[in-house]
Amino acid sequence: MENAFGSILIISGPSGAGKSSLIEAAKDSIGDFYFSISTTTRPPRKGERNGVDYYFVDKETFEEEIRAGEFLEYAQVHGNYYGTSLKPVRKALEEGKLVIFDIDVQGHAIARERMGDLITSVFVTTPTLKELKRRLESRGTDDEETVQKRIQNAMVEIEYITAYDFLIINDDFEKALDSFIAVAKAARLKKGRKQALRFVNEWRGKSE
């Protein structure tokens, strides 16, 4: 029963707080999971692979899925669609997997609305804004303008931490990793309403 139906872990937090590193480092400790990948209509860039970086689909397919209500959320940016398709999520849940979403505070709010009873959420941040700036500047992957935009976003996103179940302050990476693994393991123990009620019936039924 324990794995009859999966559950969802949402991880949010400013770019530069270490979300990807935590997920990567936790991989071997948290068991089988499905990492939710965005779907887009923009063409793959060099080295990007379908089903790894994105699901790449054409505009017609994307719009069909929109009409079918298959997107958790979607947006159009520079004429291209980006969105979170629920199809692969449903499949993973039915296989009893933990589904991990790395999405922003808006995506979290929408997911809560639609699948709240399956969700455990965690917000990951640096100890301070100053430290976030330092990390973004020192990793050197973004130009000054992008860094500024990320900082602006972070200033807004941080307001939403009260909407999350758990807060990880990524100061010491090993400690943060231990915390993240605990949250991911706990997330597996989340039972949706339907699953919980089914369990109650089974629990009693098997008693005869």
Place this chain on the structure above:
Amino acid sequence: MENAFGSILIISGPSGAGKSSLIEAAKDSIGDFYFSISTTTRPPRKGERNGVDYYFVDKETFEEEIRAGEFLEYAQVHGNYYGTSLKPVRKALEEGKLVIFDIDVQGHAIARERMGDLITSVFVTTPTLKELKRRLESRGTDDEETVQKRIQNAMVEIEYITAYDFLIINDDFEKALDSFIAVAKAARLKKGRKQALRFVNEWRGKSE
């Protein structure tokens, strides 16, 4: 900051599901915590110690605390009061500790009302009612009547699992222990509303 204010873990589930064994076995893995102890006006039995098994107080003290709103919940049984005093809980929270409550589904509901933003909750149960019966009978500490009463209680309590954050099905003890430790570690990452907002201010303030 991370330990500036504590949080609460509530564990519930039928008598015989293994709650006490889990808490005992997890002790060394989950760091400093305060285990909430009930207060009672009944006299200590042989071997019972004040501050370990119960806080033993006289009737006047208990009733004074009731009037002062110091009890999370209380009941009178055979002329004696039993209750959960909030005083030691507040003290432990202020010391940044994790407070663990082993209380029933009613206690959980009341605690949610009063301190919901600090609480992570977990329901522990046997895989089946049949297995619960087997365990209660084989441990041989209760007479037939008490076993029957525990079974009746369990049949009612199991209905409440949807009110809990997490569900541990205690089939394999080592697996259940790993799950419980994960939940306890996650519970430490729960931030109350006040604490979260204070963190947001500090996070920004330290950036200058």
